[in-house]
Amino acid sequence: MTPAEIRDAITDILATIAPDDNVEEIRDDVEFREQLELDSMDFLDIVMELRKRFRIQVPEEDYPQLVSMSSTVAYLEPRMNEH
Amino acid sequence: MAHFDAIIIGAGMSGLAAGIRAAYYEKKVCILERHYTIGGLNSFYRLRKRDYDVGLHAVTNYTPKGTKHGPLARLLRQLRFRWDEFDLAQQNYSAVQFPDKQLRFSNDLELLRSEVAREYPDQIDNFERLLTELIDYDDLAPEHFDIDTREWLSEIISDPQLVEMILCPVMWYGNAREHDMDLGQFCIMFRSLFLEGFARPFEGVRLILRKLVKKFRELGGELKLRHGVSQIEVENGTATGVVLDDGTQITADAILSSAGAVETMHLCGQEDSTVTKTVGQMSFIESVASLDCEPKDLGHDATIIFFNDSDTFHWERPHDSLCDLRTGVICTPNNYQYDPSHGPLPDGVMRITAIADYDQWNSLSESEYQSAKTEWQQRAIDSAIRFVPDYQPQIIDTDMFTPTTIRKFTWHDNGAVYGATKKWFSGQSNVKNLYLCGTDQGYVGIIGSIVSGIMIANQYVLQ
Numbered sequence: 356m357t358p359a360e361i362r363d364a365i366t367d368i369l370a371t372i373a374p375d376d377n378v379e380e381i382r383d384d385v386e387f388r389e390q391l392e393l394d395s396m397d398f399l400d401i402v403m404e405l406r407k408r409f410r411i412q413v414p415e416e417d418y419p420q421l422v423s424m425s426s427t428v429a430y431l432e433p434r435m436n437e438h
Numbered sequence: 439m440a441h442f443d444a445i446i447i448g449a450g451m452s453g454l455a456a457g458i459r460a461a462y463y464e465k466k467v468c469i470l471e472r473h474y475t476i477g478g479l480n481s482f483y484r485l486r487k488r489d490y491d492v493g494l495h496a497v498t499n500y501t502p503k504g505t506k507h508g509p510l511a512r513l514l515r516q517l518r519f520r521w522d523e524f525d526l527a528q529q530n531y532s533a534v535q536f537p538d539k540q541l542r543f544s545n546d547l548e549l550l551r552s553e554v555a556r557e558y559p560d561q562i563d564n565f566e567r568l569l570t571e572l573i574d575y576d577d578l579a580p581e582h583f584d585i586d587t588r589e590w591l592s593e594i595i596s597d598p599q600l601v602e603m604i605l606c607p608v609m610w611y612g613n614a615r616e617h618d619m620d621l622g623q624f625c626i627m628f629r630s631l632f633l634e635g636f637a638r639p640f641e642g643v644r645l646i647l648r649k650l651v652k653k654f655r656e657l658g659g660e661l662k663l664r665h666g667v668s669q670i671e672v673e674n675g676t677a678t679g680v681v682l683d684d685g686t687q688i689t690a691d692a693i694l695s696s697a698g699a700v701e702t703m704h705l706c707g708q709e710d711s712t713v714t715k716t717v718g719q720m721s722f723i724e725s726v727a728s729l730d731c732e733p734k735d736l737g738h739d740a741t742i743i744f745f746n747d748s749d750t751f752h753w754e755r756p757h758d759s760l761c762d763l764r765t766g767v768i769c770t771p772n773n774y775q776y777d778p779s780h781g782p783l784p785d786g787v788m789r790i791t792a793i794a795d796y797d798q799w800n801s802l803s804e805s806e807y808q809s810a811k812t813e814w815q816q817r818a819i820d821s822a823i824r825f826v827p828d829y830q831p832q833i834i835d836t837d838m839f840t841p842t843t844i845r846k847f848t849w850h851d852n853g854a855v856y857g858a859t860k861k862w863f864s865g866q867s868n869v870k871n872l873y874l875c876g877t878d879q880g881y882v883g884i885i886g887s888i889v890s891g892i893m894i895a896n897q898y899v900l901q
């Protein structure tokens with residue numbers, strides 16, 4: 356997957372988790388938390404959605420990598436393309 | 439023998455919510471419900487061509503669309519519902535009524551503030567202090583559950599009558615203990631009533647239940663009605679599966695039970711007096727009257743009235759009569775701000791809830807039971823019309839349920855609506871792989887029990 360495709364996939368996950376939020380307006384370098392006010396339960400949902408959709412297991416120590424759109428794309432790119 | 443990743447006992451709010459979470463993440467999950475319908479303590483039925491809700495007075499914890507925080511927003515996100523799907527209409531206003539005092543409140547905290555200032559001018563600063571304490575309160579800190587609310591409140595609010603007026607609605611909507619309330623539970627309920635608020639879907643609880651069950655099924659979950667669990671199989675301290683009322687065995691990696699803490703322990707064949715003594719005692723009767731007019735045409739536009747006929751609020755099971763009518767709740771489902779496109783509800787409705795004693799109701803013979811129902815329905819109405827206009831000439835139909843009805847359809851011991859007097863916040867039972875969700879995990883009410891189901895499924899089925 357290209358970074359742009361990965362970004363779309365994440366946007367889609369966020370739209371699923373927060374159906375009343377406008378995820379199209381997300382800015383890549385700002386933390387998700389500040390834009391969507393995700394709590395810890397929602398954050399775990401991002402991790403679980405990645406597992407469900409792409410069979411990617413994000414270990415707990417890597418959670419800090421998933422703070423913003425750009426860091427998440429950078430983290431996922433090599434892992435998505437392993438398959 | 440069928441095997442599941444998770445078995446959930448009970449298709450009430452918490453069981454359905456837990457089921458959705460598990461099924462969404464592709465767990466093989468089955469909900470087992472003994473009754474022939476879903477909903478548990480908050481179900482619905484049809485009688486003489488009229489739709490009734492069992493429990494729904496108000497969906498508590500109302501926050502407007504777009505709110506990010508709070509239990510309602512959280513559960514919508516977790517269950518993947520859009521805010522609009524619950525079709526929540528806000529209350530007009532509600533009130534706590536004592537002999538010479540009235541405190542109205544709505545989903546806007548300013549109304550309650552101004553009412554306290556009007557009725558108790560010397561207490562308004564104390565009331566503000568109370569709000570500050572409660573807004574930052576960490577409700578799940580275990581030590582807060584060992585504090586009794588009455589004394590704690592009295593240290594902030596120096597007028598004892600105002601203390602009672604605050605406790606009355608909060609205890610009514612979620613206190614399993616008699617006499618006093620754990621502070622942690624008080625904080626949860628205070629917020630859900632006064633800092634958030636009341637709403638109702640036009641169609642009542644059936645709308646919410648229908649959405650939950652549809653989602654669960656679409657995600658591949660199995661729901662089995664008329665499938666009661668008679669036993670939980672425990673091997674070496676670990677739950678391995680269940681036996682159904684018809685003897686069928688089903689195994690699972692995890693079992694979530696919304697049947698109640700004591701009830702679940704009994705399903706395991708265990709007897710532990712430290713658990714048994716927590717069994718709840720607070721049960722209710724509810725009288726529902728259908729009217730041939732809108733209650734507002736009688737001059738009644740409040741949504742919910744919590745009344746108490748003396749300066750002290752008594753929250754205890756009656757010992758020498760079937761019911762205690764000194765306090766009660768009067769709910770008028772018509773008095774919500776429904777979208778005009780719905781038109782009015784089919785009938786005017788007045789519901790009265792009063793405290794009742796399970797043991798005494800349960801000891802009546804069938805004929806005594808029928809006449810007690812008629813008698814106490816009338817007495818409940820007589821008690822309520824001290825606080826609202828007399829609606830009796832407008833009554834076209836009535837129904838009434840008692841603690842034994844609640845027991846009969848939900849299997850909760852004593853028909854205890856808010857479950858055991860102690861809560862199991864971790865959700866862990868003393869048996870491995872067996873977890874409690876719903877009322878006895880700690881969150882009560884419609885929204886509370888849905889949140890509970892979500893949390894317990896996340897923690898023990900999905901991690």
Ligand SMILES: Cc1cc2nc3c(=O)[nH]c(=O)nc-3n(C[C@H](O)[C@H](O)[C@H](O)COP(=O)(O)OP(=O)(O)OC[C@H]3O[C@@H](n4cnc5c(N)ncnc54)[C@H](O)[C@@H]3O)c2cc1C
Pocket residue numbers: 447448449450451452453470471472473476477478479480492493494495496497498665666667668696697722724791844847848849850855875876877878882883884885887
């Ligand atoms: C009269 C009344 C008015 C209420 N009003 C309101 C209100 O206005 N607002 C509000 O928020 N809340 C209200 N509540 C409270 C609310 O209904 C409950 O807190 C909530 O529904 C509890 O959900 P639960 O999932 O924890 O438990 P339950 O709904 O009790 O679910 C447990 C389920 O397990 C099933 N079960 C039990 N044992 C077995 C077994 N052995 N095998 C299979 N199935 C079993 C039961 O049949 C039941 O369906 C009211 C309740 C009542 C009774």
